Amino acid sequence: MSDLLRGLLKGAVGPTDNDSRFLLDVHSRELPGEDTMRRYAPNDEVDLVVIGAGAGGSVLAQRLARQGWQVVILEAGPFWHPDEDWVSDEAGSHGLYWTQKRIIGGSDPIELGKNNSGRGVGGSMVHYAGYTPRFHPSDFSTMTDDAVGADWPIRYEDIRPHYEQVEAELPVAGQNWPWGHPHKYPFSPHPVSGAASRLWEGARRMGIEMRVGPVGIVNGTFGNRPHCIYRGYCLQGCKVNAKASPYVTHLPDALSHSVEIRANCMASRVEIDQSTGKATGVVYHQEIGGQEVLQRAKFVAVAGYSIETPRLLLNSTSSRFPNGLCNNEDQVGRYIMVQGASQTAGRFPDELRMYKAPPPEISSEQFYETDSSRGFKRGFSIQTVSPLPIGWAEHVLADGHWGRAMREYMRDYNHWATIGVLNELLPQPDNRITIADETDPYGIPIARMDYSLCDNDRANVAYSTKIITDILHAAGSQDVLTIHRYAHLVGGARMGSTPSNSVIDANQRSWAVPNLFIADGSACPTQGSANPALTIMALASRLAQQMASGAAMSDDAVVRAGRGASEPARR
Amino acid sequence: MPDFRKPSHLPNLRSDGQPPHPSWLPRQRVGISPQMIGRYPDFDVMSAVDTWDHATKKVVLARLEPSGPMRFFDTEQEKTLRAFCDVVLAQDSEPRVPVAESIDEKMASGQLDGYQYADMPDDRETWKAVLGGLDQTAGARGGHSFAEATLADQEAIIEDFSTGKLSGGIWDQLDPKRAWSVCMRAVLSGFYSHPWAWNEIGFGGPAYPRGFMRLGPTSTTEPFEKHGSTSEDPADVVKGSHS
Numbered sequence: 161m162s163d164l165l166r167g168l169l170k171g172a173v174g175p176t177d178n179d180s181r182f183l184l185d186v187h188s189r190e191l192p193g194e195d196t197m198r199r200y201a202p203n204d205e206v207d208l209v210v211i212g213a214g215a216g217g218s219v220l221a222q223r224l225a226r227q228g229w230q231v232v233i234l235e236a237g238p239f240w241h242p243d244e245d246w247v248s249d250e251a252g253s254h255g256l257y258w259t260q261k262r263i264i265g266g267s268d269p270i271e272l273g274k275n276n277s278g279r280g281v282g283g284s285m286v287h288y289a290g291y292t293p294r295f296h297p298s299d300f301s302t303m304t305d306d307a308v309g310a311d312w313p314i315r316y317e318d319i320r321p322h323y324e325q326v327e328a329e330l331p332v333a334g335q336n337w338p339w340g341h342p343h344k345y346p347f348s349p350h351p352v353s354g355a356a357s358r359l360w361e362g363a364r365r366m367g368i369e370m371r372v373g374p375v376g377i378v379n380g381t382f383g384n385r386p387h388c389i390y391r392g393y394c395l396q397g398c399k400v401n402a403k404a405s406p407y408v409t410h411l412p413d414a415l416s417h418s419v420e421i422r423a424n425c426m427a428s429r430v431e432i433d434q435s436t437g438k439a440t441g442v443v444y445h446q447e448i449g450g451q452e453v454l455q456r457a458k459f460v461a462v463a464g465y466s467i468e469t470p471r472l473l474l475n476s477t478s479s480r481f482p483n484g485l486c487n488n489e490d491q492v493g494r495y496i497m498v499q500g501a502s503q504t505a506g507r508f509p510d511e512l513r514m515y516k517a518p519p520p521e522i523s524s525e526q527f528y529e530t531d532s533s534r535g536f537k538r539g540f541s542i543q544t545v546s547p548l549p550i551g552w553a554e555h556v557l558a559d560g561h562w563g564r565a566m567r568e569y570m571r572d573y574n575h576w577a578t579i580g581v582l583n584e585l586l587p588q589p590d591n592r593i594t595i596a597d598e599t600d601p602y603g604i605p606i607a608r609m610d611y612s613l614c615d616n617d618r619a620n621v622a623y624s625t626k627i628i629t630d631i632l633h634a635a636g637s638q639d640v641l642t643i644h645r646y647a648h649l650v651g652g653a654r655m656g657s658t659p660s661n662s663v664i665d666a667n668q669r670s671w672a673v674p675n676l677f678i679a680d681g682s683a684c685p686t687q688g689s690a691n692p693a694l695t696i697m698a699l700a701s702r703l704a705q706q707m708a709s710g711a712a713m714s715d716d717a718v719v720r721a722g723r724g725a726s727e728p729a730r731r
Numbered sequence: 732m733p734d735f736r737k738p739s740h741l742p743n744l745r746s747d748g749q750p751p752h753p754s755w756l757p758r759q760r761v762g763i764s765p766q767m768i769g770r771y772p773d774f775d776v777m778s779a780v781d782t783w784d785h786a787t788k789k790v791v792l793a794r795l796e797p798s799g800p801m802r803f804f805d806t807e808q809e810k811t812l813r814a815f816c817d818v819v820l821a822q823d824s825e826p827r828v829p830v831a832e833s834i835d836e837k838m839a840s841g842q843l844d845g846y847q848y849a850d851m852p853d854d855r856e857t858w859k860a861v862l863g864g865l866d867q868t869a870g871a872r873g874g875h876s877f878a879e880a881t882l883a884d885q886e887a888i889i890e891d892f893s894t895g896k897l898s899g900g901i902w903d904q905l906d907p908k909r910a911w912s913v914c915m916r917a918v919l920s921g922f923y924s925h926p927w928a929w930n931e932i933g934f935g936g937p938a939y940p941r942g943f944m945r946l947g948p949t950s951t952t953e954p955f956e957k958h959g960s961t962s963e964d965p966a967d968v969v970k971g972s973h974s
């Protein structure tokens with residue numbers, strides 16, 4: 161659809177080829193079809209096994225099921241029943257997160273847990289905030305343009321139609337977007353809360369342009385999905401079905417097209433036929449201490465999140481792959497990325513009560529691109545956020561307060577508004593997932609994540625923190641508190657133009673195993689300063705198209721290399 | 732009563748970095764808040780409990796139930812743990828939010844956060860080491876256990892703990908700054924998940940299926956929420972409205 165038409169028809173046309181919004185029930189939050197879904201026997205050779213019912217895996221499964229593929233999704237976590245399982249409460253949402261142990265190291269270890277990934281049908285988007293910006297065209301060629309990061313083997317244009325399609329499916333609400341490749345959103349912007357409008361005013365006074373959205377939150381009529389009720393618990397799972405996650409946007413349609421979601425099934429390795437080198441299926445545990453089961457399949461797609469995907473590959477050892485599947489070139493787990501996500505909060509005379517309205521409200525990508533005058537490459541985005549009390553207490557603690565001072569700042573909660581950044585931190589080979597020498601309750605070796613910042617990263621974080629602090633001062637805040645933190649993992653099994661610098665090719669097919677694909681955020685070679693979920697979904701949507709047409713199976717070296725650095729356009 | 736539109740009570744803006752003594756705060760008039768102080772004396776989040784969905788109600792109301800004896804920490808550790816929680820949260824009198832109990836429950840049931848620093852033990856061992864370390868430091872400084880030390884001594888030890896300045900003995904087995912973050916994560920989650928703490932800070936609490944309608948800027952207060960106390964003299968306000 162043309163951008164003009166998208167603008168004119170705002171909110172009036174739904175996506176084609178995805179009926180999820182009609183399949184949902186108005187009165188209950190269950191994912192319809194759990195009891196009646198098609199079930200396959202492990203011995204059936206299905207067309208595709210997907211590991212992980214998250215952002216990437218769900219979109220891939222839904223798309224291919226529509227093409228008639230028989231698909232089984234193995235999901236380590238539970239099949240959620242939101243009316244019972246999800247609560248309107250911070251501490252009570254602990255069960256949504258991946259809380260099995262991971263080891264963190266490096267000179268800047270990244271705290272994981274509630275801040276990074278989810279476990280259960282719907283994946284991390286069940287408790288993501290809801291920002292859904294696109295990457296910029298420049299994100300796909302940072303090596304050519306700026307001599308940092310990496311070039312993707314594809315370009316923005318390759319996933320642009322998929323961005324548009326996924327935006328219609330979520331659906332995304334926001335103002336017309338002036339940055340990157342300018343575009344419009346299918347739904348109008350949400351109203352802005354009093355807290356966020358203070359921050360907006362500050363930005364305006366500094367000459368910084370901010371816009372409402374983009375968020376994957378229903379603003380209007382969208383099938384059977386209700387309008388947002390502005391209760392502010394997006395990071396605890398939306399009990400309303402207003403916020404997009406695969407649980408409401410893709411899995412209902414997937415189930416109605418004969419996908420089986422096998423929940424509480426933890427994949428332990430991809431099985432390889434040692435004579436042909438092809439994947440024959442996926443081995444998983446149905447319960448702790450139980451028997452291993454092999455689900456046979458013609459194709460395997462791994463979509464377990466940037467930590468679990470490399471972990472699974474590294475744990476899939478065999479005589480062909482003694483150091484882990486696809487790891488003979490020592491690339492698996494490398495170039496793992498997080499975004500800097502510092503936040504500062506400002507104090508205002510009035511009661512703002514920032515806990516109302518979704519945490520994601522307004523954002524700016526004015527600082528997204530490289531500007532040599534800033535002294536570092538690439539950039540950052542600015543977004544409003546709004547911590548609930550426990551999150552706010554962690555913010556106060558990070559500024560150095562405890563005891564009476566902590567209580568005082570906490571009592572002042574209703575007077576504060578919070579703004580954050582997302583820094584594009586650069587991919588580095590030693591920022592890496594490896595295997596630790598401990599095992600999880602299933603007996604599967606756990607992951608270790610090492611992370612260290614580089615000088616460009618530190619300069620970016622320092623510069624951007626100053627900008628948001630200046631916004632607060634311009635807005636008239638009376639006091640400022642800052643927390644430095646990180647969010648959003650991607651990378652670890654990246655796409656590239658040759659096996660020596662990547663794990664998968666331009667169609668996300670592994671270089672080493674002909675019928676193995678990576679379908680989650682692990683595929684990203686760079687991360688920009690946009691939140692990743694929309695891009696992960698758009699990439700999976702493109703992957704599905706390439707798999708369905710057979711293009712993804714091409715062994716033509718030029719096709720596989722895509723538009724690498726030395727190859728500006730395809731022949 | 733100070734003017735809450737002004738920020739003069741905020742620690743960063745005061746010469747000693749500490750807030751005024753809480754005796755200037757209004758007493759809670761409805762419901763319960765920790766130590767019965769707060770900024771919203773007429774707000775009780777429990778007044779909205781009938782509007783919460785049943786799943787949320789179950790989880791939140793369970794926090795108000797009396798807790799059983801400690802399962803994870805032994806009696807010596809329990810004393811130190813209680814003293815630690817009281818000092819880092821400035822809970823110096825009843826009613827106290829039962830934070831020590833919530834930490835014990837978390838550790839006993841193995842409800843951890845999903846990551847462990849490569850140079851640190853498991854969170855459960857970290858807790859035990861920290862409690863031992865606090866007693867060790869208190870003993871070295873004043874010959875008492877941490878629980879028996881004076882408040883000033885306890886606060887001085889915590890200040891050093893929070894800034895990574897404790898060393899020797901047990902402290903050399905872990906990274907104290909990281910241990911501080913491990914412990915405080917559990918402490919803060921235990922305290923600020925309790926409805927009494929929500930009363931103290933004026934937080935509207937669970938909001939499903941009701942939702943929030945007053946997003947601002949005109950009004951930010953739902954009908955069941957109450958404004959914070961102000962410096963206005965109610966008598967003047969009444970007089971003013973008649974003149």
Ligand SMILES: Cc1cc2nc3c(=O)[nH]c(=O)nc-3n(C[C@H](O)[C@H](O)[C@H](O)COP(=O)(O)OP(=O)(O)OC[C@H]3O[C@@H](n4cnc5c(N)ncnc54)[C@H](O)[C@@H]3O)c2cc1C
Pocket residue numbers: 211212213214215216217234235236237274275276277278279280281282283284285287288289290291292293395425426427428463464465466468469472520648649679680681682690691692693694696
């Ligand atoms: C608090 C928070 C806020 C966020 N906010 C935003 C935001 O505003 N905007 C945004 O774009 N992004 C946001 N994100 C990030 C976003 O949610 C993730 O980047 C995205 O969901 C990742 O998609 P994925 O497909 O890579 O993995 P996931 O969505 O995490 O899916 C992976 C799934 O695989 C399963 N799995 C893993 N290993 C196995 C195994 N061995 N066997 C079986 N199943 C397995 C997991 O249980 C999980 O369900 C946020 C994340 C968090 C934690």
Ligand code: SF4
Pocket residue numbers: 377387388389390391392393394395397398399400401402403517518519
């Ligand atoms: S604020 Fe809106 S989108 Fe977020 S959880 Fe509540 S209803 Fe869902």
